Amino acid sequence: MNTATLSLPAPAKLNLFLHITGRRADGYHNLQTLFQFVDYGDTLHFSCRDDGQINLHTELPGVAPEDNLIVKAAKRLQNATGTSLGADITLEKRLPMGGGIGGGSSDAATTLVGLNRLWESNLNDDQLAAIGIALGADVPVFVHGKAAWAEGVGEKLTPVELEEPWYLVVIPPYSVSTAEIFSDQRLTRDTSPITLAAFREVGGRNDCLPVVAARYPEIRNTLILLNNYCEAKMTGTGSCLFGAFPNEREADKVRARLPATLRSFVAKGCNVSPLHQLINK
């Protein structure tokens, strides 16, 4: 009997800016963004099964087990490798769903990386990313685990070295669906492409923010509140907002001033994802 087990992190990501540069014939949007990880996220526990079953033992509210990206990732890896092995999986969920911090995509990527090891399938990261992209546009960056400049729909990745500040991430009590924002008529879809050098010089914005702010006045108000203390930004298609700080203490100080009812966390920015820091030790 195969008794191998593995526990791995599934960290959050932040989009430091997000420009939408066009729309493809299939309706998907071309974008430019910078992804960086934070050392805060979900944890997944895997144990190997001999009978090929994929059993996820943790339920997520509103997500049927067969729709969970963890189960989908495990089944796609099984199909791609032809393995007869399966897995028991439990999830410690910390990341909000629909927060723009990529929890579902990160869970899927950690499942691909983890089961590839547990089943000794020996696929490389490019092969795992190719399986992952079908599950979500953000899965490849989590599979590769390096802070990256991204183009296309997020799959054309160039690793970058960024400063690693501390972030205060605020979690407004709203789940924003990515599809909802991309289908809004008001979305700016024609931002001119920029270079990484230009971003480093003049920065960028989040093209999704005006749409999210119009649809969710409370998120706009939370952004105004956070802007009192730092340059507040929104990650992905929202809802999470964040600001950068030179150290943990400064971030904690601002966190302490926020209303107690507003969920938030403080975490360190990382150019190598905590998943890859662990597996490459």
Ligand SMILES: C[C@@](CO)(OP(=O)(O)O)[C@H](O)COP(=O)(O)OP(=O)(O)OC[C@H]1O[C@@H](n2ccc(N)nc2=O)[C@H](O)[C@@H]1O
């Ligand atoms: C735009 C980003 C930036 O990180 O937003 P967040 O989801 O993280 O907030 C992501 O790339 C999102 O990736 P992901 O959340 O995996 O999106 P998907 O499930 O692939 O797409 C959900 C839906 O959004 C639309 N969509 C998504 C990505 C894209 N580049 N263009 C689109 O038009 C499509 O209608 C698609 O059916």
Ligand SMILES: Nc1ncnc2c1ncn2[C@@H]1O[C@H](COP(=O)(O)OP(=O)(O)O)[C@@H](O)[C@H]1O
């Ligand atoms: N393991 C999972 N974790 C989170 N969300 C999941 C998962 N599996 C499927 N989903 C679905 O994916 C949606 C997007 O989730 P998530 O990746 O957390 O948001 P975002 O793309 O905004 O960061 C959720 O609202 C949920 O319906």
